[in-house]
Amino acid sequence: MNSIISVLIVYNQFLLSQIQKLLLFIVKNIPIKSPKWDFTSPKYNRFTVDQLPVIKKFDKLDYKQLLKEYKAIYGKDKKPVKSRGKNPVPENCICPRCGAPHIYLYDNTGGRGQLLCKVCDLRFTRAKDEFKPVTFVCPYCGHTLQKKKDRKHFNVYKCVNDRCSFYLNSLKKLSPDDFAEYQHDKYKFKLRYIYREFTTDFFKIDLSTMPKGATGLTFRNFSPHIMGLCLTYHVNLGLSTRATARALWEIHQVKISHVMVSNYAKTAASIVKPFVDNYDYKPTNYLAADETYIKVKGIRHYVWFVMDALKKSILGYQISNERDVGPCILAMRMAFSKFKEFPGKAFKFVSDGYSAYNLAQQQFELHNMKFDLTQVIGLTNDDPVSTEYRWLKQIIERLNRTFKFSYQVTNGYGSGEGSNTHVALFVAYYNFLRPHSYTYWRPLNSLAELDTIPNMPGKWQKLIELSQQFILSQQTA
Known part of the structure; x- marks a missing residue:
C-alpha cells in the first residue's frame, strides 16, 4: 500500500513539472494580446473610400494690381529680386498665378526647379508653369496629391509621401505573409491615401429625360380605352408586347400589333414620368437603396432603386449600362429632390456594401448635403449594424423581386x-395603382380622382390625364 502511494506521489510531481513547462512555453511563444495586423485581407481595401482631402483654392490675380495695393499700404514700391545665385530665373518665366515677370521670382531651391513669387507668395515648379486653381492635399500628412490615373468619369489622385501616417498605419496592419506578398506584388494592395475627382458633374444632369419613339394621343383606329387595356396587360399583369396583342385579340377581339402596344407604352411613359417624378410623396427619414441587373440586347445593364422604407414608395430610379457611381448619384438626387428641406443627419440611408454609395456620399458632402450612410453587408447578421438595419435591406430586396416578376417575361429588353419605358411605367404602377398589403390593399399614394374609377384601364386613362394637366401647368408657370 505504501509503495503504491509513493509511486502516485512521484507521478503527480512529474505531471506538475510538465504542466509548468507547458505554461512557460505558452507565455514565451503565444502572446496574450492579439497581433497588430488585421485578420481581414488588406486586398479588400481597394473597395474602401477614404475621407475627403483638404481642397485649396487659388484665384487668378494680377500682379500690377497687387503692386498698386502694396504701394498704397506701405507708401513705397515693392523692389524686384536681386539674383545672386549661379542659376538666375529665365526671362521667359512668369508666375502662373499673378503673371509677375522673372524679376519678381526667387530661385527657391538653388536651381532644383522650385520658384517663389515675391508678389503673390506662390511656390511653383519651373517645368510645370500651368496654374491650377484647385489643389488637393492629403488630410493625414499635408502633402499635395499627385494625379495617377484617368478614368471615364473621374481622375485618381494619390498621396506618394512615404512618411504619411495613413501609409505607415496601413503597413503596420499587414501580417508577415501579406507584407511579403506586398513587397513582390504591390499592385494587389491599397495602402496609400486615394481620392477620386469626378470630371462629370452628375448634379447638373437633367433627370427628366423623355423616352424616344413615343407616339401622339391621336387615336385613329382605337379608343383611349384600348390604350388602357394595353397598359393593364403589359404593366399590371407583366405580359410582353406580343402577349398583350394576343390577349387583346383572344379576349376582346381587338386586332392590334405588338408595335402599336409598344408605342402606346412609350407615349404613356413620356407623359406619366414628369407627374410621378415630381409628386409630393412626403417621404420619411428612412431610405433604402439597391441595384439589380437586367439585360438590354443581351448585354448586362443595371437598375438602381431608392425607396422610402416606411411608406414603400419608389423615390428614385435610374438605368445604366455600368455599375458605377454616376447612375447611383442620379438615383439618389431624384430621391433627395422629394424632400422640401433636406433632413441631413436626421435621416438614415441604408444600402449594401458596394463602394459606389460611399463615393456618392462624398459627392453630396461637397454640395453641402451631409447624411449618414449605413451599409448592411452580407446575408447574415454577423455584426450589430446588420442586426439593427437588416429589415431595411430586406424591404428593398422585396422591391427587386417584384420588379423582376414584370421583367422576366420580356426575356430582356430590345x-x-x-x-426606360418599362421602368417608368413600373414605378407609376407601383406608386399609384398597385394594391399593397401595407396599405390594406390600397395604392401607396391614393389619388381622389382614381378612387371613383372601378376598373384599371380607366385608372390608367385618368392617370395620363392628370399627368397632362401637370405638364400644362408646368409649361404655363
Missing part, C-alpha cells in the same frame, strides 16, 4: 428606350 433597346435602351424599351428599358
Whole structure:
C-alpha cells in the first residue's frame, strides 16, 4: 500500500513539472494580446473610400494690381529680386498665378526647379508653369496629391509621401505573409491615401429625360380605352408586347400589333414620368437603396432603386449600362429632390456594401448635403449594424423581386428606350395603382380622382390625364 502511494506521489510531481513547462512555453511563444495586423485581407481595401482631402483654392490675380495695393499700404514700391545665385530665373518665366515677370521670382531651391513669387507668395515648379486653381492635399500628412490615373468619369489622385501616417498605419496592419506578398506584388494592395475627382458633374444632369419613339394621343383606329387595356396587360399583369396583342385579340377581339402596344407604352411613359417624378410623396427619414441587373440586347445593364422604407414608395430610379457611381448619384438626387428641406443627419440611408454609395456620399458632402450612410453587408447578421438595419435591406430586396416578376417575361429588353419605358411605367404602377398589403390593399399614394374609377384601364386613362394637366401647368408657370 505504501509503495503504491509513493509511486502516485512521484507521478503527480512529474505531471506538475510538465504542466509548468507547458505554461512557460505558452507565455514565451503565444502572446496574450492579439497581433497588430488585421485578420481581414488588406486586398479588400481597394473597395474602401477614404475621407475627403483638404481642397485649396487659388484665384487668378494680377500682379500690377497687387503692386498698386502694396504701394498704397506701405507708401513705397515693392523692389524686384536681386539674383545672386549661379542659376538666375529665365526671362521667359512668369508666375502662373499673378503673371509677375522673372524679376519678381526667387530661385527657391538653388536651381532644383522650385520658384517663389515675391508678389503673390506662390511656390511653383519651373517645368510645370500651368496654374491650377484647385489643389488637393492629403488630410493625414499635408502633402499635395499627385494625379495617377484617368478614368471615364473621374481622375485618381494619390498621396506618394512615404512618411504619411495613413501609409505607415496601413503597413503596420499587414501580417508577415501579406507584407511579403506586398513587397513582390504591390499592385494587389491599397495602402496609400486615394481620392477620386469626378470630371462629370452628375448634379447638373437633367433627370427628366423623355423616352424616344413615343407616339401622339391621336387615336385613329382605337379608343383611349384600348390604350388602357394595353397598359393593364403589359404593366399590371407583366405580359410582353406580343402577349398583350394576343390577349387583346383572344379576349376582346381587338386586332392590334405588338408595335402599336409598344408605342402606346412609350407615349404613356413620356407623359406619366414628369407627374410621378415630381409628386409630393412626403417621404420619411428612412431610405433604402439597391441595384439589380437586367439585360438590354443581351448585354448586362443595371437598375438602381431608392425607396422610402416606411411608406414603400419608389423615390428614385435610374438605368445604366455600368455599375458605377454616376447612375447611383442620379438615383439618389431624384430621391433627395422629394424632400422640401433636406433632413441631413436626421435621416438614415441604408444600402449594401458596394463602394459606389460611399463615393456618392462624398459627392453630396461637397454640395453641402451631409447624411449618414449605413451599409448592411452580407446575408447574415454577423455584426450589430446588420442586426439593427437588416429589415431595411430586406424591404428593398422585396422591391427587386417584384420588379423582376414584370421583367422576366420580356426575356430582356430590345433597346435602351424599351428599358426606360418599362421602368417608368413600373414605378407609376407601383406608386399609384398597385394594391399593397401595407396599405390594406390600397395604392401607396391614393389619388381622389382614381378612387371613383372601378376598373384599371380607366385608372390608367385618368392617370395620363392628370399627368397632362401637370405638364400644362408646368409649361404655363
